[in-house]
Amino acid sequence: MDQTTIQDGTYKADQTVTSDKTVPSNGDVSFKAGSEVEMGPSFEVQLGAKFEAFIEACSTLFQESEQEEDK
Numbered sequence: 001m002d003q004t005t006i007q008d009g010t011y012k013a014d015q016t017v018t019s020d021k022t023v024p025s026n027g028d029v030s031f032k033a034g035s036e037v038e039m040g041p042s043f044e045v046q047l048g049a050k051f052e053a054f055i056e057a058c059s060t061l062f063q064e065s066e067q068e069e070d071k
Helices: none
Strands: 009-013 016-019 028-033 036-039 050-055
Touching: 009 016, 016 028, 028 036, 036 050
Parallel strands: 009 028, 016 036, 028 050
Antiparallel strands: none
């Protein structure tokens, strides 16, 4: 995986989630932020990827990998 690709998982922030990366065609990514989800000019979701963005209260400031959730 290169540095411009977003790794699968749920990314949470109390205030803002910001990204300018790419969700690959086999990707599954969610952003959850307390007030804002900001997608930069080079942000891209490739055909076939699953991407969701939510504004909701969050209490953690880390990326929660789906692989970790399955454990």
